[in-house]
Amino acid sequence: MSAALTGPALGADLVPQPSxxxxxxLAGGLDFEREVSLRSGRRVTDALRAAGVTTRLLxxxxxxxxxxxDEQPDAVFVALHGEAGEDGALRTVLELLDVPYVGATATAxxxxxxxxxxxxxxxxxxxxxxxxxxxxHSTFRELGAVAVLDRIVARLGAPLMVKPAQGGSxxxxxxxxxxxxxxxxxxxxxxxxxxxxxxxxxxxxxxxVTVVDLGSGPQALPAVEIVPFSGxxxxxxxxxxxTTTYHTPARLAPDVSAAVAxxxxxxxxxxGLRDLSRTDAIVxxxxxxxxxxxxxxxxxxxxSLLPMAxxxxxxxxxxxxxxxxCQAAARR
Amino acid sequence: xxxxTLDPYADRYAQRTGxxxxxxxxxxxxxxxxxxxxxxxxxxxxTTALPLDAVGALMGQLVAHNGTAALxxxxxxGDPRLRERICxxxxxxxxxxxxxxxxxxxxxxxxxxxxxxVFLDPGDVVLAEGPSYVGALGTFAAAQAExxxxxxxxxxxxxxxxxxxxxxxxRAGRRAKxxxxxxxxxxxxxxxxxxxxxxxxxxxxxxxxxxxxxDNPYGLLGFDGEPLPALRSLSESRVIYLGSFSKTFAxxxxxxxxxxxxxxxxxxxxxxxxxxxxxxTFNQLAVAEYLETQPWLEQxxxxxxxxxxxxxxxxxxxxxxxxxxxxxxxxxxGFYVWLTLPEGVDGKVMQPRAIHARVAYVPGxxxxxxxxxxxxxxxxxxxxxxDRIREGIRRLAGVVEExxxxxxxxxxxxxxxxxxxxxxxxxxxxxxxx
Numbered sequence: 045m046s047a048a049l050t051g052p053a054l055g056a057d058l059v060p061q062p063s064x065x066x067x068x069x070l071a072g073g074l075d076f077e078r079e080v081s082l083r084s085g086r087r088v089t090d091a092l093r094a095a096g097v098t099t100r101l102l103x104x105x106x107x108x109x110x111x112x113x114d115e116q117p118d119a120v121f122v123a124l125h126g127e128a129g130e131d132g133a134l135r136t137v138l139e140l141l142d143v144p145y146v147g148a149t150a151t152a153x154x155x156x157x158x159x160x161x162x163x164x165x166x167x168x169x170x171x172x173x174x175x176x177x178x179x180x181h182s183t184f185r186e187l188g189a190v191a192v193l194d195r196i197v198a199r200l201g202a203p204l205m206v207k208p209a210q211g212g213s214x215x216x217x218x219x220x221x222x223x224x225x226x227x228x229x230x231x232x233x234x235x236x237x238x239x240x241x242x243x244x245x246x247x248x249x250x251x252x253v254t255v256v257d258l259g260s261g262p263q264a265l266p267a268v269e270i271v272p273f274s275g276x277x278x279x280x281x282x283x284x285x286x287t288t289t290y291h292t293p294a295r296l297a298p299d300v301s302a303a304v305a306x307x308x309x310x311x312x313x314x315x316g317l318r319d320l321s322r323t324d325a326i327v328x329x330x331x332x333x334x335x336x337x338x339x340x341x342x343x344x345x346x347x348s349l350l351p352m353a354x355x356x357x358x359x360x361x362x363x364x365x366x367x368x369x370c371q372a373a374a375r376r
Numbered sequence: 377x378x379x380x381t382l383d384p385y386a387d388r389y390a391q392r393t394g395x396x397x398x399x400x401x402x403x404x405x406x407x408x409x410x411x412x413x414x415x416x417x418x419x420x421x422x423t424t425a426l427p428l429d430a431v432g433a434l435m436g437q438l439v440a441h442n443g444t445a446a447l448x449x450x451x452x453x454g455d456p457r458l459r460e461r462i463c464x465x466x467x468x469x470x471x472x473x474x475x476x477x478x479x480x481x482x483x484x485x486x487x488x489x490x491x492x493x494v495f496l497d498p499g500d501v502v503l504a505e506g507p508s509y510v511g512a513l514g515t516f517a518a519a520q521a522e523x524x525x526x527x528x529x530x531x532x533x534x535x536x537x538x539x540x541x542x543x544x545x546x547r548a549g550r551r552a553k554x555x556x557x558x559x560x561x562x563x564x565x566x567x568x569x570x571x572x573x574x575x576x577x578x579x580x581x582x583x584x585x586x587x588x589x590x591d592n593p594y595g596l597l598g599f600d601g602e603p604l605p606a607l608r609s610l611s612e613s614r615v616i617y618l619g620s621f622s623k624t625f626a627x628x629x630x631x632x633x634x635x636x637x638x639x640x641x642x643x644x645x646x647x648x649x650x651x652x653x654x655x656x657t658f659n660q661l662a663v664a665e666y667l668e669t670q671p672w673l674e675q676x677x678x679x680x681x682x683x684x685x686x687x688x689x690x691x692x693x694x695x696x697x698x699x700x701x702x703x704x705x706x707x708x709x710g711f712y713v714w715l716t717l718p719e720g721v722d723g724k725v726m727q728p729r730a731i732h733a734r735v736a737y738v739p740g741x742x743x744x745x746x747x748x749x750x751x752x753x754x755x756x757x758x759x760x761x762x763d764r765i766r767e768g769i770r771r772l773a774g775v776v777e778e779x780x781x782x783x784x785x786x787x788x789x790x791x792x793x794x795x796x797x798x799x800x801x802x803x804x805x806x807x808x809x810x
Binding site: 074075076077078079080082105181184185189213215216227228230231232234235236278279280282283284285286287288289290291292346347352356 | 378379380381382383385386396397398399400402403404406407410412413722725726727728729731734779781782783784785786787
């Protein structure tokens with residue numbers, strides 16, 4: 045099992061000094077998570093500038109390719125959330141431009157971004173993840189929603205989580221208590237995407253585990269335990285200060301804490317991710333760790349989980365970002 | 377180990393901040409600012425049509441010739457010269473007034489706030505049209521007032537509904553502090569209180585001792601004939617009147633006003649002084665100069681023609697493209713069309729699909745204090761050019777079609793379901809959305 049990474053374990057040799065790097069932080073885009081991304085981008089930009097790095101914050105718009113070509117950054121930090129930054133498309137373009145970037149490759153993103161694919165991959169590797177059904181609207185339309193939903197409830201039971209198969213920030217995600225609520229939840233969820241993922245709601249301790257690779261392999265930062273006042277870690281609970289209590293590190297027994305770190309590192313490895321990721325999981329009352337999803341461009345806002353984990357590990361966010369940018373630049 | 381809510385001030389906030397949370401809907405609006413998205417959401421005046429060179433020259437001369445005064449503190453009630461000009465502007469809508477009864481404010485939004493501070497205690501009842509202006513609802517919420525909505529028809533407020541509501545409140549031992557109304561070219565509903573109903577509403581106000589707060593930012597932006605007489609022109613004692621230069625000149629200057637009876641005006645000035653000391657002197661003098669030296673009524677005519685063309689483009693596109701079951705209002709002025717979706721379609725739930733289709737609107741729930749308006753939405757035609765409006769409606773029609781398809785799949789008539797989302801004041805966009 046991998047132990048959680050802390051400041052001393054990082055080692056002074058892995059924390060780079062301010063360098064001559066010129067970097068671009070990409071944020072914004074046209075995804076539903078644009079606002080969150082802009083805030084992440086500004087936070088990373090501030091942290092990098094504080095670390096002495098020349099940093100430009102750019103939106104992913106029609107001017108982007110020209111600006112990247114003109115400015116020739118040493119590396120790009122992708123703070124784009126949602127489809128724009130996590131489905132692999134933009135990273136493919138960066139690869140076409142030979143611009144190094146922090147984070148998973150386009151190929152790895154395509155698997156990790158899609159929750160059902162990611163769940164299949166981690167389950168095949170032996171990790172626990174709640175059962176699930178993922179279907180497009182067309183299946184329900186063609187086969188009859190009532191019959192298909194009845195089968196889903198018969199298989200998965202209730203309560204259930206209904207969420208878009210792709211996307212983050214809990215946008216479109218809903219917890220439903222019984223089958224009667226399912227049709228309306230489906231209508232709401234399909235507004236966010238073509239495929240809906242339904243899985244049993246798993247009660248337990250909600251944790252988020254950041255994994256960083258600063259040159260010596262992927263290592264987990266201390267897990268953050270999430271206790272939303274409303275009981276549901278929805279968009280409002282995520283981005284309104286004062287509506288969720290975060291325990292860092294999570295209040296887990298040492299062996300469970302190690303298991304959580306191990307799940308996050310294994311998910312990172314199995315999915316072929318690079319540099320950083322954040323795994324969301326539930327620790328059930330019996331101590332089992334259920335993988336929910338992984339984020340390849342984790343949030344970096346004031347209320348985001350990765351910066352909390354970084355701080356708990358005794359690390360400086362700007363220096364961690366800089367270390368990953370240095371690694372990315374070295375891949376050119 | 378540390379436990380942190382990320383808000384060390386949580387136990388210090390006033391109760392009124394209770395609903396101030398991050399909003400999924402508001403997050404979606406962030407995308408609407410991008411040029412790829414056709415925004416029918418924001419109510420931004422088309423300032424591109426302003427004579428910017430003339431305005432720039434005027435402001436330069438203001439600093440050059442009167443800079444010492446323009447850059448100095450001013451009267452808490454507002455610049456006397458501007459108040460005289462404001463009375464002339466109100467006369468266009470048949471209002472007789474004295475500059476002494478005018479209080480200049482930082483946009484009419486501040487006027488709403490100072491009126492609320494003067495009249496409202498927590499728990500007080502305010503009557504408002506349903507739907508109502510989101511900025512007013514936010515102000516009333518901050519005052520912890522209870523808003524009771526009055527449904528409208530195509531002629532605006534329905535006197536019988538107003539009377540029934542007043543009677544019902546009376547039977548419950550309650551009394552509305554005032555009726556808040558946008559009688560002319562309503563935001564967001566796009567309807568206008570008919571000439572015939574205006575005296576009826578005021579007669580009811582008289583009979584039930586009801587104060588009326590008339591908000592009239594769009595009155596001079598009618599597409600047909602002369603401006604309608606304001607409610608204030610029919611009653612001096614029953615009506616507090618709010619006006620604004622945001623739609624007739626420039627919203628960025630933030631110059632509005634309130635016209636109130638003497639006793640009220642005194643209190644409004646004191647409250648306003650405690651908020652802002654005085655309205656921005658430079659901006660007030662710039663507006664006064666603009667009114668005195670520029671053909672501003674001709675400019676209003678330019679705006680009217682421009683908005684009329686855009687209104688026509690929107691109505692034509694709606695008629696030819698929207699699916700059966702959608703209905704909408706036909707505004708004769710102002711900025712907005714109010715659209716009602718087919719039974720079962722929820723404008724708020726549908727919004728991510730619309731953003732994905734690169735078109736934005738404001739879901740109806742933001743315009744109600746009671747979570748109504750799920751089947752409704754506000755469409756603005758003031759800012760996009762006609763071709764963009766037509767394309768925006770084409771995209772919106774496709775989104776509604778897809779939503780109907782979903783409804784058909786999951787919510788056939790014999791199955792019911794409740795789509796659970798809670799409305800907050802943050803369901804409306806920031807004012808600078810285009």
